[in-house]
Amino acid sequence: MLSFFKNLWKLLKDLYKLLVADTLFTPQPFLFPYRSELQVMEHLVSSWCNDRSLPESYILPPEKRPGKLTVPLANNIPVIDLGGHDQTDLIQQILEACQEFGFFQVINHGVPSNLMDEAMSVFKEFHALSGKDKAIETSKDPNKSCFIYTSRANYATEKEVVGPYTAEVRKLGFRILEFISQGLGISLDGLVGNQTLLVNHYPPCPDPSLTLGLGKHMDPVVINILLQSDVYGLQVFKDEEWIVVEPIPNAFVVNIGYPLQIISNGKLKGAEHRVVTNSNVARTTASYFLSPSNETLIEPAKSLVDASHLALYKSLPYKDFLIKYVAASTDSKALEEALSTTV
Ligand SMILES: O=C(O)CCC(=O)C(=O)O
Ligand SMILES: [Fe+2]
Numbered sequence: 001m002l003s004f005f006k007n008l009w010k011l012l013k014d015l016y017k018l019l020v021a022d023t024l025f026t027p028q029p030f031l032f033p034y035r036s037e038l039q040v041m042e043h044l045v046s047s048w049c050n051d052r053s054l055p056e057s058y059i060l061p062p063e064k065r066p067g068k069l070t071v072p073l074a075n076n077i078p079v080i081d082l083g084g085h086d087q088t089d090l091i092q093q094i095l096e097a098c099q100e101f102g103f104f105q106v107i108n109h110g111v112p113s114n115l116m117d118e119a120m121s122v123f124k125e126f127h128a129l130s131g132k133d134k135a136i137e138t139s140k141d142p143n144k145s146c147f148i149y150t151s152r153a154n155y156a157t158e159k160e161v162v163g164p165y166t167a168e169v170r171k172l173g174f175r176i177l178e179f180i181s182q183g184l185g186i187s188l189d190g191l192v193g194n195q196t197l198l199v200n201h202y203p204p205c206p207d208p209s210l211t212l213g214l215g216k217h218m219d220p221v222v223i224n225i226l227l228q229s230d231v232y233g234l235q236v237f238k239d240e241e242w243i244v245v246e247p248i249p250n251a252f253v254v255n256i257g258y259p260l261q262i263i264s265n266g267k268l269k270g271a272e273h274r275v276v277t278n279s280n281v282a283r284t285t286a287s288y289f290l291s292p293s294n295e296t297l298i299e300p301a302k303s304l305v306d307a308s309h310l311a312l313y314k315s316l317p318y319k320d321f322l323i324k325y326v327a328a329s330t331d332s333k334a335l336e337e338a339l340s341t342t343v
Pocket of ligand 1: 214226
């Protein structure tokens with residue numbers, strides 16, 4: 001266990017360097033502790049973004065830098081209209097998107113647009129506070145729940161906005177999971193045990209070519225429902241190329257994480273993604289993660305495994321999956337090797 005914590009610490013430090021963002025998050029601290037460390041640091045990233053030069057420690061080695069910052073928009077992730085009435089067609093579209101991209105956007109999803117806008121305003125307001133105020137307003141105690149509720153002056157409004165926002169996005173997340181479960185013909189009941197709202201803030205960066213807002217990674221959660229607002233930055237890795245995720249007004253970006261890849265026995269693919277920075281405008285996004293409880297077994301669904309479809313992944317309680325995820329340290333090949341039954 002001790003070495004696990006050592007590795008965790010190493011990963012946190014590595015990711016910390018990659019994370020040119022301040023973040024704010026609510027429960028489920030175990031998954032993203034490196035981001036909570038960041039927000040209470042004296043020198044939040046947003047405090048030095050006016051310094052005009054990127055601090056040495058954020059400059060990535062050449063092979064880890066973003067490369068081409070502008071990528072053609074030609075190959076975008078699917079946009080799925082959840083307002084459509086043909087359920088079979090919807091399920092098909094979602095399944096195909098999860099098989100091919102691991103990502104899609106949803107429109108007409110039922111979350112009121114004014115609630116999305118108001119929630120985003122609250123998130124931006126928090127991040128507009130000075131580093132010192134943010135440190136005062138947030139807690140280092142991972143057992144404290146919703147950090148966003150801790151802002152004193154606006155406690156009532158924030159509670160009014162962020163609570164209902166989370167409830168609506170949760171409904172949407174479960175609705176999408178239900179479509180996925182029907183598409184795969186398996187039950188996903190009981191898979192989700194935790195929710196996390198994580199608000200990322202990427203300040204303008206003095207030199208976007210030298211660093212990343214968020215390094216290449218795959219999410220260790222079941223699904224993420226991301227509110228990305230109107231600033232470009234998110235890119236998805238597909239067929240050895242980066243695809244830009246175009247901001248669409250009132251849409252959510254949805255991506256599945258590694259546990260769903262395991263449960264679907266490789267039918268669905270979680271995709272690696274990253275965030276590039278820009279030198280002009282700040283970017284604020286909110287990830288809403290649904291994830292399993294620690295003891296939940298993550299394994300290929302029994303009905304997807306038979307003599308001609310062998311289980312591609314080991315069966316592990318989620319907490320052990322996380323240990324392997326952390327040990328692989330964002331190296332997707334190493335993670336695949338650690339979880340695969342065939343290597
Ligand atoms: O900020 C974004 O666009 C993506 C955030 C993300 O990938 C994450 O929170 O895991
Ligand atoms: Fe992510």
